[in-house]
Amino acid sequence: MQALVLDGINQAVQLREVSTPQPAAGEVQVRLHAAALNHRDVWIQKGQYAGLKFPIILGSDGAGTVTAVGEGTDASLLGQAVLINPGRQWGEHPAAQGRDFQILGLPQDGTFAEYVCVEARQVRAKPSHLSFEQAAALPLGGVTAYRAVFTRAALQPGERVLISGVGGGVALLALQMAVAVGAEVWVTSGSEEKIARAVALGAKGGISYKAEKWPATLTKQAGGGFDVIVDSAAGPGFLDLLDAAAPGGRIVFYGATLGNMPSVPAAKVFWKQLSILGSTMGTEQDFAAMVELFEQHGIVPEIDETFALAEGEAALRRMDEGLQFGKIVLRIAAE
Missing domain, CATH: 3.90.180.10 (Medium-chain alcohol dehydrogenases, catalytic domain)
Structure with a gap:
């Protein structure tokens, strides 16, 4: 598959061919139609984030279609249009995240790619009134x-x-x-x-x-x-x-x-x-309630600008400038 890869601090992301990830037990593979940027991506690129590792595929926000499921995963998810909850392993206590909490895009490869694998519990049905690009603008910020x-x-x-x-x-x-x-x-x-x-x-x-x-x-x-x-x-x-x-x-x-x-x-x-x-990120319950609120009220996230995946470095520089109004989105695959 094609993905934007970051090889080190203050380096430009590079579009290159990498191995397509395959879902492990309990996971799904998502063919991404769109991904969205967060300041976190720029901070990682600049080395201003904990737990850095390279090479890494950035990206915490994404929406797409489930194309494969791992062992023990509900097969009815195949073909579903979904958005991804970027939070993993929140922990047992809803009041605050535990020590094992992670955000997609570091240390796990993220959504600036044609495919990503995540735990099945991290995907939710895409709100029907949103395009994939609009849905991709929602997860982390939402x-x-x-x-x-x-x-x-x-x-x-x-x-x-x-x-x-x-x-x-x-x-x-x-x-x-x-x-x-x-x-x-x-x-x-x-x-x-x-x-x-x-x-x-x-x-x-x-x-x-x-x-x-x-x-x-x-x-x-x-x-x-x-x-x-x-x-x-x-x-x-x-x-x-x-x-x-x-x-x-x-x-x-x-x-x-x-x-x-x-x-x-x-x-x-x-x-x-x-x-x-x-406040930091949110629990699975927060994520589910947020998606329900957007669906119930027909809210459409504001998109600042959309870039092709190959233009990922330009999108990151747009984020770094801080001039955006709304989310910056990468278009990865046609809907």
């Missing part, structure tokens, strides 16, 4: 957003939500899901264009996080503080989120792209009775 918004922050219909740094895949999926369940969603971004596009997807409005004292301006515009705040940056700007939160608010963050947050003024947290929550 389960991350779902767990952050619903499992951890326990968002309720009618609550006021702030999603910071809108434009990335997880943030947009969180926006779409929150709007679908009847929340009032506001956003921040460094780009007025991205704020306008978020409004087109259902956000009430937004503000640039570059604006001076933006929490006061935005909370006045929104009519109050935010019950739930969803963040992926942390860093110095995290202190602004404390000011934007309503009393009793929940601030959940699933990344730290701007690094560690500075010292947190304790009084702001305890006097406002805030909850600060960390």
Whole structure:
């Protein structure tokens, strides 16, 4: 089969012929129609990730058709259109992943290839209203957003939500899901264009996080503080989120792209009775609930740009630029 192979740190991915993987007991082989990029892929390429090994086929997100099953695997899966849960071996406790938890695409070869083999429990039927490219945009970002918004922050219909740094895949999926369940969603971004596009997807409005004292301006515009705040940056700007939160608010963050947050003024947290929550990926139950929510509400993930598999390096550079609005997708096989 053809696959994009990364041979080492700061090297370009190369399209080459490699052995087609065969499903072991309990696994399925998926012929991939589409895969999607995540920042994780760029971080691995740059050597900014734990447990590096080379050569490796990157890619955590994928959708395709089951073409073979391993011993003991339900044969009725053959021919099914599926999307892949990139999380493996979460562990026994739903509150947090165990030490053996892995994400597809390192250390196991991932989805930037014509075929991939995964455990049968990692595939779910593709929502019927989504194309393969749209479905491929969903898994990692979708389960991350779902767990952050619903499992951890326990968002309720009618609550006021702030999603910071809108434009990335997880943030947009969180926006779409929150709007679908009847929340009032506001956003921040460094780009007025991205704020306008978020409004087109259902956000009430937004503000640039570059604006001076933006929490006061935005909370006045929104009519109050935010019950739930969803963040992926942390860093110095995290202190602004404390000011934007309503009393009793929940601030959940699933990344730290701007690094560690500075010292947190304790009084702001305890006097406002805030909850600060960390979140990473999600359980199989989170993944199933996320897919069901997208199916139930007919939500379509936002796609930024689609590349051919052979253009994988260009797609990674697009991700690295950070200019995307939505998911960057690789088209692998015709539907």
